[in-house]
Amino acid sequence: MVHSMLRALVARGHDVQVWLTRYGYAQEAYDVDGVQVFPLSARLDAGTALKQAHVVISHLENVPSTAALSRGFGRPLAVICHNTFAQTFRDIAAGGTALVVYNSLWMQREADLYFAERPAALRPADTMVVRPPVYADDYRTKPGRCVTLVNCNPEKGGRLLETLARRMPDTRFLAVTGAYGEQVLPDLPNVEIVGHMSSHQMREQVYSRTRVLLMPSLYESWGRAGVEAMASGIPVIAHPTPGLCESLGEAGLFADRNEPEAWAAILRRLETAAEYRLASKRAKARSAELDPTAELAAWCERIEALA
Template identity: 70%
Template sequence: MPPQHNAGAEHMLVSMLRPLVERGHDVQVWLSRYGRATEPYDYRGIQVVPLESRLDFPTAVRRADVLVSHLECVPSTTALARGYGKPVVVLCHNTHRPTFRDMASGGTALAVYNSQWMEREAELFFAEYPKAVRPASSLVVRPPVFADEYATRPGKAITLINCNEAKGGKVFAALARRMPDQQFLAVKGAYGEQILPDLPNVEVVEHVDGADMRETVYGRTKVLLMPSSYESWGRAAVEALASGIPVVAHPTPGLCESLGEAGVFVDRSDVDGYEAVLRKLLTPAEHRLASKRARARSAELDPTADLAAWCGAVEALA
């Protein structure tokens, strides 16, 4: 969990839990891995309980009205939920087989998909495995981005957030070498081996708390790169749109859905293509047009309706 661990899945969870806190609910997040925190702490009104605190999670489950789980925690949380007769909500952040398999073990009251294409992939999974237990209900909630928390005046750098190979670290390094006249910003990610070129035009930024992204990253970024081999949605891209920052991305289904007509898509294997697009986008006229499309798409992705549906669905289970 933030502020120590900042990735798309965790910040999607935070942005979905915050409205529940605002509606008066007691919201806790129990961590399943060891980290630096040793005592419970508050993050945006959410009580975070580190594994190091050695508090009793089964007792918390017994007292809860609704359990929400994601990623590798789903099997154990679902088992406890069944034991205590509690409804469980599963947040699906990717289309990898374990996501659907774990959810289909039985007992899922609500499945939340982060995109329409993921919902379609889930339907294909259940059609292929008819013995899998479908969730009682499902809902699409696009990773909520509160645009006013990210919007700023863009900077001058070409930026990559999380510089591991899968996110495009090699593409970023190649472009920085090809474009010594341009400033590049490499933001260390929450996971994966980081590819950080030692070049005079590359500045490396340490891992950033999501609450500081506006000032530390987007306020210094002119164009965001997302040459990812896989993105189920691409939250960082949507955060950048809030400031009118153009995003140049590999056309994964998730990024195509999230960016829509605001995205500039180039295959991650085509470094020549990335360089050509960047040089074009860095001209004032092209950047203004791309920036206008980015802001328009940000407005289209206002999370108000999704979050209202989400809160209503959770409260109906309590």
């Protein structure tokens, strides 16, 4: 999500830098779509870069420390929120944040309820909604044959995938490992397991092989993978979290994650050509509705106003 938003700033001519706060494989600075990335192991001076910035953007666990530095250097801070956890809202309240970006309308409503009970001084100066931007052309492909789960963490539905694969031995499943948490990786002949990959690889290595996407997540504030899949008319079956209900809209096929037979029934229904065509048509229509152009333009304008 954040990379897509930074790409939009690059496209408008801005110098965009990302300073990583976790160790990874890279040792030297590199470029991704015009965004300059500085690994933690490069041992470069992030403080000086922040001091020289016109606007500072942060998210997740980095917000408290980034907010302190931003205040110290007198730089406006924009925070991007990915969840409705209490800690997320507490970090905003402590940060003197100039702009808060919520990734969904329901998250914005939850935040409004939280800040309504706090003093005005703790509320962010400005807020907006930017739904995780997905340009359909970046993901559009011809659907494949597999029933796919992206991230096999139990909370994302790894155990449900295993249950469905055992119940439907004639169906091909694709299990894409996630970047975090325990992974449930079934050792079954009808399940193929592939490793975690970047968003640049998803179209060719995942969506081109996917006929139906599963999203049995216990919690999703939005659900970007579902929107990516819908760009190709891939039907998405999801647990009805508030975020997934908002992102998938009428195109979503919903079932409780604790009722595997309901998921199997939908999968069997989608084996019918007419049912699949209808679900695919709805998915493409929803993808078109979620074109991010206007929201990214508004995002860039808000950041430029802070500079």
